[in-house]
Amino acid sequence: MSTQQTVSADACVVIDCNEWIRLKWLGSPIGLTLIAALKRDRSLRLAIPEILGGELDKHRAETASSLLRRLRDVSADIGTVTGDHLAAGMVTLTEESVEVLIRERLLPIAEQAFYPDMTLEEVRRALIKVNAEVPPNGPKNQQMKDSLLWESCVTLAGKYCVYLITGDKAFYRDRHAEKGLAENLSSEPAVKDGRLKVFPSLESALQVFAPESSADSGEIVSRNSRDLIAEEASNAFLRSSVAADIPEARLRLRGVVPTYFRTEVPHVFATSFTAFFNVEQDAEAEGKGEAAVSGECRLDTRQATIDSVSLHSIHWRLPDAAGGVAKVYEVLDGRVGD
Secondary structure (H helix, E strand, O other): OOOOOOOOOOEEEEEOHHHHHHOOOOOOHHHHHHHHHHHHOOOEEEEOOHHHHHHHHHHHHHHHHHHHHHHHHHHHHHHHHHOOHHHHHOOOOOHHHHHHHHHHHHHHHHHHEEOOOOOHHHHHHHHHHHHHOOOOOEOOEOOHHHHHHHHHHHHHOOOOEEEEEOOOHHHEHHHOHHHOEOHHHHOOHHHHOOOEEEEOOHHHHHHHHOHHHEEOHHHOOOOOHHHHHHHHHHHHHHHOOHHHHOOOOEEEEEEEEEEEEEOOOOOEEEEEEEEEEEEEOOOOOOOEEEEEEEEEEEEEOOOOEEEEEEEEEEEEEEEOOOOOEEEEEEEEOOOOOO
């Protein structure tokens, strides 16, 4: 059950469920950057509206169940290939204990998190959007939860500057984040007054509400950091399920675009990246394909190493014999490298 809390803060961050999952429940390098930013700025709060809290509870349980199932499968495989059947019993974690550990990620900023209750007025406003079939809804596409999340943010914007972070296409014009908010949402007073700002990713939002978290590329003294990122992106792409469709393909790096964020360790940076490749197929194939691999990692400039690599998306296309696009792939949610 959520509890209404009175918080005297200038701004609050609302993170949609899709971002919590993408950022591994704020345990990824970029997620930890947010926690560090909140610890630095005590006037900034993390708001979890009631409608969002229920969805997070559901997906937190699903995450714990999925992770343990995969861990047990691996343990069973180890037992099979080694003959040591005790390996299957090595996993002592329970789903409940994993859920608790995920929740404890917020302990360092517990005093800055609050949980606004849903109001009847928010429900009424959300129903109007649902019945009118306007974003975040659409024709024959009722999105009550998204509508309620939006109205919760509108209510919060009456008291705070709200930063809503969501990758949900339903909020954006023509379902494309690069085009900005859907017209009916962008015309709302809270948005026009600048009290409600919407971002498709935490990375883009951090540069606005926590600019001190951003690191200039000149601070990155590791000369081969881009090479390290490109290598990790290439390896992860080749491990992905979609790459199996072009087993003879070779990747030719076109470039890497990294964005660096400071952590609590001076020489360690959370890094969001997109690496671009040409996909060269076998000799009989026509033309070249293209691939863009996006994700995040942790860069240690002192050791010149990268770890905690997490892929968020792979986009790639292959041409057909006539020079058109034969296939376009989008693999999302961080599981592309499994």
